[in-house]
Amino acid sequence: MKRTTRLLQVTALLGLTALLVACNGNSSSSMGTMNLAVSDTPVDGAQMVVVAFTGVDLMSSSAGLQTFQFASERSINLLTLQGTASAQLLSGVNVPAGSYQWLRLDIDPANSYIVTSDGARFPLEIPSGSQSGLKLVSGFTVDQGSTTDFLVDFNLRQSLTESNAGGTTSYLLNPALRLINLETSGSVSGTAASTLLIGGESINNTSCDPAVYVYPQGTTVFNGFDVSIAGGTAPLTSATLTLDASTGLYDYMVGYLAPGNYVLAVTCAGNDTSGATSLAVALPQNAMVTANADTTVNFVP
Numbered sequence: 001m002k003r004t005t006r007l008l009q010v011t012a013l014l015g016l017t018a019l020l021v022a023c024n025g026n027s028s029s030s031m032g033t034m035n036l037a038v039s040d041t042p043v044d045g046a047q048m049v050v051v052a053f054t055g056v057d058l059m060s061s062s063a064g065l066q067t068f069q070f071a072s073e074r075s076i077n078l079l080t081l082q083g084t085a086s087a088q089l090l091s092g093v094n095v096p097a098g099s100y101q102w103l104r105l106d107i108d109p110a111n112s113y114i115v116t117s118d119g120a121r122f123p124l125e126i127p128s129g130s131q132s133g134l135k136l137v138s139g140f141t142v143d144q145g146s147t148t149d150f151l152v153d154f155n156l157r158q159s160l161t162e163s164n165a166g167g168t169t170s171y172l173l174n175p176a177l178r179l180i181n182l183e184t185s186g187s188v189s190g191t192a193a194s195t196l197l198i199g200g201e202s203i204n205n206t207s208c209d210p211a212v213y214v215y216p217q218g219t220t221v222f223n224g225f226d227v228s229i230a231g232g233t234a235p236l237t238s239a240t241l242t243l244d245a246s247t248g249l250y251d252y253m254v255g256y257l258a259p260g261n262y263v264l265a266v267t268c269a270g271n272d273t274s275g276a277t278s279l280a281v282a283l284p285q286n287a288m289v290t291a292n293a294d295t296t297v298n299f300v301p
Helices: none
Strands: 018-020 029-041 044-062 066-075 087-096 098-107 113-116 121-123 132-134 140-142 147-155 162-165 170-173 177-181 185-192 210-216 238-242 242-244 248-255 259-266 282-290 294-296
Touching: 029 044, 029 210, 029 238, 044 087, 044 121, 098 147, 098 210, 132 177, 162 248, 185 210, 185 259, 185 282, 210 248, 238 248, 282 294
Parallel strands: 029 147, 121 170, 185 294
Antiparallel strands: 018 066, 029 087, 044 066, 044 098, 044 113, 098 132, 098 140, 113 121, 147 177, 162 170, 185 248, 210 238, 210 259, 242 248, 259 282
């Protein structure tokens, strides 16, 4: 089940007490300060996707492994972290300044779970989760004598799969993660008209789960997260369109985008299903994202 719809946009700032286990003898003159948060793109058919975090590990090119263990396990419902909402994992921790090779989120699979739209609760299986956690092998830098803010974006649209092996239902979380420097990220927001047609289907049909998909610059053939056709381009991320009863318009916000040029298009995310041979989109538009700013893109027929 890798279809998504934005369920709720809330602001969640969860301060997690972290304990530095190893500092490798670095002096304060060679240190920097780091904040780390998590955010999410959600999934259809779920009320909750809860991941239990137990710590964070960082591998420094020069100082070696830096390990932080939380004083108590923290369970975070990723579906509450939409748009520009996030939950803090590390806040104001001191780490050796310099280059880092990877970041790992330590988790407890036994206390991680999903609640589906009908209220049923199932285990959330995370391959090697209890041994190696969720690892991002992408380099990053912490500056000396200053604070660096990072965010890990969970894309559940690409990550969550239903399994019925052996007649038992479970859900597999193979996260598609992005590490984002908040100092150099921006957002796109706007509205879509309630009269919009998407491949002949009205945006307000109950069968349409309207969403805005974000693609790389120059995209002309649009794949979905589960729809792949020859010559098509997969979306980078997405946001749900939510009806505002007071205005009659559908609102959306896509957070944490790197500066650059993108193509945005409206689709019925519920039609983005495995085995489909095409994905209808409406009103593709170019958007230029700049750091620490919000770009407005409206979809009007």
